[in-house]
Amino acid sequence: MATSLDWSVIRQTLLETSHRTKLYNVSYWDKEVNSVNKNMAKLSGLTEYQVKTLPISPEVNVLDVGAGTGRLTLPIAKQVRHVTALEPSKNMLSVLQENARQQQIFNINYLNESLENVNTAAQYDLVVASFSLFMSDLENSLLKMDKLASMGVYLFMSASPWIDEGIQTAVYGTSNQWSDFILTYNILHDVGIIANVETCTYTFEECYPTLTDAAEAFIQKYSLPTEKRSPLIEYLRANLACEYGGYYYKRKMKAATIWWTKDK
Ligand SMILES: C[S@@+](CC[C@H](N)C(=O)[O-])C[C@H]1O[C@@H](n2cnc3c(N)ncnc32)[C@H](O)[C@@H]1O
Numbered sequence: 001m002a003t004s005l006d007w008s009v010i011r012q013t014l015l016e017t018s019h020r021t022k023l024y025n026v027s028y029w030d031k032e033v034n035s036v037n038k039n040m041a042k043l044s045g046l047t048e049y050q051v052k053t054l055p056i057s058p059e060v061n062v063l064d065v066g067a068g069t070g071r072l073t074l075p076i077a078k079q080v081r082h083v084t085a086l087e088p089s090k091n092m093l094s095v096l097q098e099n100a101r102q103q104q105i106f107n108i109n110y111l112n113e114s115l116e117n118v119n120t121a122a123q124y125d126l127v128v129a130s131f132s133l134f135m136s137d138l139e140n141s142l143l144k145m146d147k148l149a150s151m152g153v154y155l156f157m158s159a160s161p162w163i164d165e166g167i168q169t170a171v172y173g174t175s176n177q178w179s180d181f182i183l184t185y186n187i188l189h190d191v192g193i194i195a196n197v198e199t200c201t202y203t204f205e206e207c208y209p210t211l212t213d214a215a216e217a218f219i220q221k222y223s224l225p226t227e228k229r230s231p232l233i234e235y236l237r238a239n240l241a242c243e244y245g246g247y248y249y250k251r252k253m254k255a256a257t258i259w260w261t262k263d264k
Pocket of ligand 1: 024026029036065066067068069070071072086087088089092113114115116129130131132133134135
């Protein structure tokens with residue numbers, strides 16, 4: 001007998017079992033501001049790819065949902081009429097404002113809100129959300145972004161599993177393969193939006209002074225059980241390159257662009 005799947009419920013269960021619900025609190029992002037800001041330089045290749053993907057031109061106005069410290073907001077603002085940077089974290093927003101000031105970019109307005117609190121009376125040509133779909137009710141958030149956009153919606157997200165597969169196996173004995181992109185695509189499908197998808201590959205790199213520092217960073221990031229510290233350190237010892245007095249972690253990852261346009 002055929003049964004229907006509720007992808008929003010599946011997503012909620014997977015987020016809870018992978019200990020990711022902390023990412024749904026603004027206080028988490030307030031604390032992450034320095035690492036998000038540092039990633040702007042590390043992810044410059046991915047940023048260039050993302051900006052090229054967008055149908056932007058000097059007439060367009062853009063809503064950047066979850067703008068962070070401006071990795072996408074700033075290069076987009078240089079090519080369009082106006083950007084609204086929507087960002088619930090005060091810390092992120094103040095670093096973004098400072099980054100824009102340093103680059104002499106003045107066509108951005110700043111909204112210290114979460115998407116859930118945005119009034120749908122506003123209209124933007126394009127709505128962009130880059131690695132920022134941390135809404136507990138994703139289905140309604142996607143519908144809201146659709147309503148806010150007159151030209152189209154562009155979403156960027158991970159197409160790789162949340163936890164590095166090697167680390168998952170070292171800590172839990174197995175690894176799971178689900179990623180944000182497949183859940184989001186299916187939730188869109190459930191609400192009648194058949195979107196386009198493209199994937200690209202990028203490398204995430206980080207350097208840690210010691211193996212213990214690396215292990216602590218992964219325990220924090222992925223909420224790993226602390227009693228698994230020893231197998232984790234052994235895995236990191238075998239897999240991180242020890243160079244120039246530091247331990248280098250490199251993860252080849254996939255990102256997905258999911259987009260739809262509003263051509264009637
Ligand atoms: C990983 S950062 C991404 C920043 C930037 N868009 C980028 O691609 O580098 C995620 C951002 O989403 C924001 N965010 C989290 N929940 C949100 C929500 N409900 N509405 C809007 N933004 C949200 C966070 O505050 C954070 O700044």
